Amino acid sequence: MRQALTTIIMLFSALLIAFGFNQLIIPHGMISGGVSGVTMIIGYATGFHISWLYLLLNIPILLWGWKSLGIHFVGWSIVSVVATTVAMSLIPIAPIVSDLALGAIFGGVIVGAGTGLALRQGASTGGVDILASMLTRKRDISVGMLIFVLNGSIIAVLGYMTGDWDIALYSLLSIFTSSKIIDLLHIRHVKITAFIITSRSEALRIALLPLQRGITVIRTRGGYSDIENDMLMTVTTRYELVELRKIVKKTDPTAFVNIVETVGIMGDFRRPSQ
Numbered sequence: 001m002r003q004a005l006t007t008i009i010m011l012f013s014a015l016l017i018a019f020g021f022n023q024l025i026i027p028h029g030m031i032s033g034g035v036s037g038v039t040m041i042i043g044y045a046t047g048f049h050i051s052w053l054y055l056l057l058n059i060p061i062l063l064w065g066w067k068s069l070g071i072h073f074v075g076w077s078i079v080s081v082v083a084t085t086v087a088m089s090l091i092p093i094a095p096i097v098s099d100l101a102l103g104a105i106f107g108g109v110i111v112g113a114g115t116g117l118a119l120r121q122g123a124s125t126g127g128v129d130i131l132a133s134m135l136t137r138k139r140d141i142s143v144g145m146l147i148f149v150l151n152g153s154i155i156a157v158l159g160y161m162t163g164d165w166d167i168a169l170y171s172l173l174s175i176f177t178s179s180k181i182i183d184l185l186h187i188r189h190v191k192i193t194a195f196i197i198t199s200r201s202e203a204l205r206i207a208l209l210p211l212q213r214g215i216t217v218i219r220t221r222g223g224y225s226d227i228e229n230d231m232l233m234t235v236t237t238r239y240e241l242v243e244l245r246k247i248v249k250k251t252d253p254t255a256f257v258n259i260v261e262t263v264g265i266m267g268d269f270r271r272p273s274q
Helices: 002-028 034-046 050-090 100-120 128-138 143-162 165-185 201-211 238-251
Strands: 191-198 215-221 228-237 256-261
Touching: 002 034, 002 050, 002 100, 002 165, 034 050, 034 143, 050 100, 100 165, 143 165, 191 201, 191 238, 201 215, 201 228, 201 238, 228 238, 238 256
Parallel strands: none
Antiparallel strands: 191 228, 191 256, 215 228
């Protein structure tokens, strides 16, 4: 069931990306970032079908990422790239809006949603996403903003070379919008700290161990009730917060939980698999 759900989400992700490209970005002559942007430039210049160029240019990058990111991540990324190629071949290239700004913003929203869904499922849409995922394995940074910086740099250079700054800047607007949507969906890098005051500290400590996060037990005393309890403190990600809530509710429904977003961390922190 999990594999089937992942497959459905990956296919839907590919459909969103293809729709954003063919109906909002490409018809206006705008450029996406990274590999897709390069394929669009080549497609505009040569008349070759952009979808097949997208597939061809992604093949060496996927092979490069295979060793660093593993078969699971790159395997699903291959599914995403192939599905996007097929969807781009089937969806007609025709603008659904006439305004460049609307095409840039909503194209970015739709492409970002498709990319974010793929990343959340433990895959990517190929191209610069592969490079960004490899870099975030080593550095605790935002995937969306990293993709924006990498892609934005490429488009800035292309805009300088072609001299068409209107298209280049609208393309940057599209990429920026896309990067923000990616970060809304791909939340593995966002850290949170949970302070859990419970009378069942040992049972809850054991129940939280499968999350593979450090847990600190602190003795507390209620200022009003004067009752002594234990407080469990753990740092995890927003992505794993749903599972943490379920564990706490099941183990001790009366526990008091304070959840705050963590600005930064130092020391060892196990990063979840992508």
